[in-house]
Amino acid sequence: MATNYYITYGEFQKHLTDYYQQTGSKMQFTEMIRWLFQEGLLSETPPKPITPQTVITDMSDEEVNRFIDSIPITVQVTYQSNERVLETDIIPNFRDIFIIRHPRHTRELMHVHNYFEINYVAEGVGTFQFEGVSRTLKEGEFCMIAPGSSHDLVIDSDATVFCIMLRRSTLSKTFAPLLSNKNLLSQFFHAFLSGSNKTNFLLFSCERGKWIRQIIFNAMMECYKADDFSNICCISWLNQMFVYLLRNYSETLRFYDYQFGSEFLLILQYIQHHYQTLTLSELANFFHYSEPYLSTLIKQNTGRNFTELIKELRMAEAVDYLLHTDMTVREIAEKVGHHSADHFSRTFRAEYQMSPQKFRKVQQQTEDNDFLNPFQTL
Numbered sequence: 001m002a003t004n005y006y007i008t009y010g011e012f013q014k015h016l017t018d019y020y021q022q023t024g025s026k027m028q029f030t031e032m033i034r035w036l037f038q039e040g041l042l043s044e045t046p047p048k049p050i051t052p053q054t055v056i057t058d059m060s061d062e063e064v065n066r067f068i069d070s071i072p073i074t075v076q077v078t079y080q081s082n083e084r085v086l087e088t089d090i091i092p093n094f095r096d097i098f099i100i101r102h103p104r105h106t107r108e109l110m111h112v113h114n115y116f117e118i119n120y121v122a123e124g125v126g127t128f129q130f131e132g133v134s135r136t137l138k139e140g141e142f143c144m145i146a147p148g149s150s151h152d153l154v155i156d157s158d159a160t161v162f163c164i165m166l167r168r169s170t171l172s173k174t175f176a177p178l179l180s181n182k183n184l185l186s187q188f189f190h191a192f193l194s195g196s197n198k199t200n201f202l203l204f205s206c207e208r209g210k211w212i213r214q215i216i217f218n219a220m221m222e223c224y225k226a227d228d229f230s231n232i233c234c235i236s237w238l239n240q241m242f243v244y245l246l247r248n249y250s251e252t253l254r255f256y257d258y259q260f261g262s263e264f265l266l267i268l269q270y271i272q273h274h275y276q277t278l279t280l281s282e283l284a285n286f287f288h289y290s291e292p293y294l295s296t297l298i299k300q301n302t303g304r305n306f307t308e309l310i311k312e313l314r315m316a317e318a319v320d321y322l323l324h325t326d327m328t329v330r331e332i333a334e335k336v337g338h339h340s341a342d343h344f345s346r347t348f349r350a351e352y353q354m355s356p357q358k359f360r361k362v363q364q365q366t367e368d369n370d371f372l373n374p375f376q377t378l
Helices: 008-024 028-038 059-068 166-172 184-195 210-223 229-249 263-274 280-287 289-300 306-324 329-337 343-353 357-371
Strands: 007-008 071-073 095-103 116-123 126-130 133-137 141-146 151-154 161-168 201-206
Touching: 007 008, 007 028, 008 059, 008 306, 071 329, 095 126, 095 210, 116 126, 116 210, 126 184, 161 166, 161 210, 184 263, 210 229, 263 280, 263 289, 263 306, 280 289, 280 306, 306 329, 306 357, 329 343, 329 357, 343 357
Parallel strands: none
Antiparallel strands: 007 071, 095 161, 116 141, 116 161, 126 133, 126 151, 141 201
16 A cells, blocks of 8 residues: 655645746656656655635635645555546545645646546636647636646746646536526536546636635635545535526636537537527528538537427426416426427426426425425424
């Protein structure tokens, strides 16, 4: 069994920066660990555990970074620089998510991994290499990298980047309800990340807002707590992050794709806003594509054909109206693009194995039964 050694974030970054300034050469994380071991700069005794605040709300960026500098990290000198990184190599056991502050002044090393990586540029810029193409990640940008994609990210002393590592199974299970709701971009986001093996990344550009930074800081703090609730709390913070991005910055979403390019996002947005009456022919004419080509484009990128997408959007909207309004079935049918209430009811019954009226009644009864009366005698 490999021996664990310890060093704080701040100490590790100081040695990495000093080495670069003194030699002009950069090291990978694993190379620096072995160098620190050879120099006798790793501790065999775990530092005194820190107790992060329950929630970070009013700390400045400088205070947060000083706090992160004090966090001890556990390392092993048996680490090897590898072009393929597995989630078992970097995400601790019994954790779904692990967040680090990306080290500065590291040597480039193109690599792939079998988990999802989300990089958030909190300050400065980073140089992002992806499948042989270089681009600059700017402050406020989120870059979400799919498993199997060859990439690397390097930053210098004036940048702060947080790296969120997420198990593939966690995204598929824990975040599936969030990423497959009636918003078509959410459906695409989920289908692309969890169902495709193509190399790709998604990019959100958001403002340098305090709230998103607080979400990430708090999620990171939970990664270094050892109680029974920290993993659940970390997932909760990440849920808030995804909601925040999808709610406020869907219009900034871009993605890399060798075959189709970013115009497909515009197609999804157009479907989302016109699904009530939209036909495949109208969509093809609007974007100057042939119908067969557009059908292939939609199927390959979402896993659904055009008719299935339209049906899902209509049914999701109908369920929302049934649960949260007093609209009649006929009114709902017209609202979601069905010209006949009878046809809408048949389609709804085929999807949910009950009529719209019964669905509304069953859901209302379920809510009534779930209501907790604190004065009820058990």
